[in-house]
Amino acid sequence: MPSPKAKAPARAGGSPVLGGANGRYEFLSLTKPLSRSSPPPPLLLQRQGSDPTTARLRVSESPTRRRGSGSSTGSASGQAPPEEDGLRLNPSFVRVALSSLLAIDLWMSKRLGVCACEDSSWGSVRPLMKLIEISGHGIPWLAGGVYCLYKSDSAAGQEVMLNLLMGLLLDLLLVGIVKASVRRRRPSHNRMDMFATFSVDRYSFPSGHATRAAMCGRFLLAHLVLAAPLRVLVLLWAALVGLSRVMLGRHNVTDVMFGFWMGYCQYNLVEMLWLSPQTLQGLLGYFA
């Protein structure tokens, strides 16, 4: 009797296909990345339209899973041993968790994108959200930093402003690198009508506004804003910048959450690289 494996079609790189017309089960490859355009992977190996539990039972009874079965080797024809198939049948827990998180993220982001256009359910709030967007944009922050540096008449003030500017440039650089590496597209409901963007800003992960809000928020709280009511306002502003990114449909929730985390860490980097007056004098002397 021919081995059931011998009848199975050759796998081209472990293509993720489910129960074919003849009722055979195939499986997800853990070694091949999913195509961006393909639908999310099924969470359980199952025959289409059948109960997942029974499908799993049937699969576990499949001859390709039976160890030590004389009829299921197939190794002579160069096919992988059944043990390897057994490992591939169930997607890893991490993969399942990630695809579930991604699905929740997309669903939540779509639901929260209530100002994505004027016709959206909260379309009338869109101008206010765009104002908040501008408050977290790089240009006003850089221009404001340069202006304060120019106006500052104390060495301490100049030192703080210079370090803020360094942090802002560092933020643009790091966000650009991550965006260009991850290349996650912005949500489909986003209208790309943003003011002054770089080419990497067609990508959404992470949110540059969120990184800036978290980093500048921490910077303001540590060096510039001491009064308690104003400190609350700074926190509120940072939270609103993040929320407005999702409400405008610019970002998914995870872009903003990661952006907040990244901006928080970036502030630690600014503290580590802090330019002291001595360093500045050394730098100025070097370039003069």
Ligand SMILES: CC(C)=CCC/C(C)=C/CC/C(C)=C/COP(=O)(O)O
């Ligand atoms: C001097 C200089 C390099 C200024 C560039 C400022 C600039 C164009 C920043 C881009 C800010 C921006 C649109 C970020 C995108 O934010 P997301 O939250 O949409 O990722």
